Amino acid sequence: MIYGWPETDDSKKMLIEQVREFARAEIAPKAAEIDREGRFPTEIVKQLGDMGLMGMMVPEQWGGSGMDAVSYAMAMEEISAACASSGVIMSVNNSLSCWPISEYGTDAQKDKWLKPMAKGEKLGSFALSEPGHGSDPAGLKLQAQKVDGGYKLKGSKNWITNGKEADICVVFANTNPQAGYKGICAFIVDTKSPGFSVSKLEDKLGITGSSTGQLFFDDVFVPADCLLGQEGKGFKIALSTLDGGRIGIASQALGIARCALDASKRFASEREQHGGPIKNLQAIQFFIADMATRLQSARLLTWHAAKCKDLGLSYTKEAAMAKLAASEAAMWITTKAIQVHGGYGYTKEYVVERNFRDAKITELYEGTSEIQRIVIAAQEFAHLN
Numbered sequence: 001m002i003y004g005w006p007e008t009d010d011s012k013k014m015l016i017e018q019v020r021e022f023a024r025a026e027i028a029p030k031a032a033e034i035d036r037e038g039r040f041p042t043e044i045v046k047q048l049g050d051m052g053l054m055g056m057m058v059p060e061q062w063g064g065s066g067m068d069a070v071s072y073a074m075a076m077e078e079i080s081a082a083c084a085s086s087g088v089i090m091s092v093n094n095s096l097s098c099w100p101i102s103e104y105g106t107d108a109q110k111d112k113w114l115k116p117m118a119k120g121e122k123l124g125s126f127a128l129s130e131p132g133h134g135s136d137p138a139g140l141k142l143q144a145q146k147v148d149g150g151y152k153l154k155g156s157k158n159w160i161t162n163g164k165e166a167d168i169c170v171v172f173a174n175t176n177p178q179a180g181y182k183g184i185c186a187f188i189v190d191t192k193s194p195g196f197s198v199s200k201l202e203d204k205l206g207i208t209g210s211s212t213g214q215l216f217f218d219d220v221f222v223p224a225d226c227l228l229g230q231e232g233k234g235f236k237i238a239l240s241t242l243d244g245g246r247i248g249i250a251s252q253a254l255g256i257a258r259c260a261l262d263a264s265k266r267f268a269s270e271r272e273q274h275g276g277p278i279k280n281l282q283a284i285q286f287f288i289a290d291m292a293t294r295l296q297s298a299r300l301l302t303w304h305a306a307k308c309k310d311l312g313l314s315y316t317k318e319a320a321m322a323k324l325a326a327s328e329a330a331m332w333i334t335t336k337a338i339q340v341h342g343g344y345g346y347t348k349e350y351v352v353e354r355n356f357r358d359a360k361i362t363e364l365y366e367g368t369s370e371i372q373r374i375v376i377a378a379q380e381f382a383h384l385n
């Protein structure tokens, strides 16, 4: 049984034991240094690729592992419990870069672009947000002008995870601004294309080992065969991709929260006050009980969303609920983890300080908590009996 999931089959158990062992032995010991130095963990990303974790849900035919979304969610939790920066790099490659090409790409696009990303030989990114369009991407301004043989992209993108290192970027641009979101198209862009540049890297509170870049497109030529899906369908491609991405980020939040809970239990067992370990104090027991309960509630919502995806059911609302619950649980749990540690938890000597900083982003990217509530409420009203 994996963390209270009675249905877990043997193949998932084996996978998760393997990923957990790898994360504990190879990633966790480096996580503090990655955070402190703000270093992109190149060697870890390579290992994730070798283990088949960079294209988990991509069919084997296209270089992936052909696994289901529940396995992906479980693996994401394990990697993120060791290092949240590695977690988001993995999540963006799997959910936001491989998935849309796997779902909407032609066979030729899958062969050329998806295969190397799913194998972990190339890294992907997803460029939707812009300086003036974060929560409201329908009005995005990146221009895609039709030219002979393809399109020319002009404008900029913001908050792009893997922005600095990505080889391939799924980019959203508008060919017909008068049509609003119905003019948005998705493109597969080679980041070596002339005119493409990373104009700024953000100096962040947490997940410092992953890069967050501003991209600049100076008349970047994109050949016609790099249009992903149909013209004008890019907005739907973006939002359906984010549905899956939210399961990945929910799982990242679970990993961060679990790391903080485990650290709190260890600390409470060792730290002595009032004549014994503080775990004997009811105040601490109540913290631990509430942390564990919130974590498990969020985990079940996350696995439920992943299961809906695997069963081919709608999962827009489920993914939004999972991300909302898991990210807010992570913020709450990491805050309490510092409280359990007292002053020690406020220092960089203890992992909970990093967990607290890393947790915050999960309430922001791939849709803020407020956006998740908008998505959930819209779905609730759409199914009014």
Ligand code: CAA
Pocket: 092, 126, 128, 129, 134, 135, 136, 137, 138, 159, 160, 161, 162, 181, 235, 236, 237, 239, 240, 242, 243, 316, 364, 365, 366, 367, 368, 371, 374, 375
């Ligand atoms: N899947 C597919 N299509 C969808 C959809 C979904 N989940 N949700 C809506 N649509 C479709 C609708 O059916 C509609 O199409 P039709 O007109 O043909 O019916 C169209 O999209 C427009 O729908 P809405 O009017 O509901 O769209 P909206 O503009 O009001 O936006 C929103 C709704 C949910 C708020 C959306 O804007 C949203 O999710 N915003 C947040 C964006 C976000 O998460 N950004 C993060 C970017 S990635 C990132 O964080 C960086 C990184 O690198 C990790």
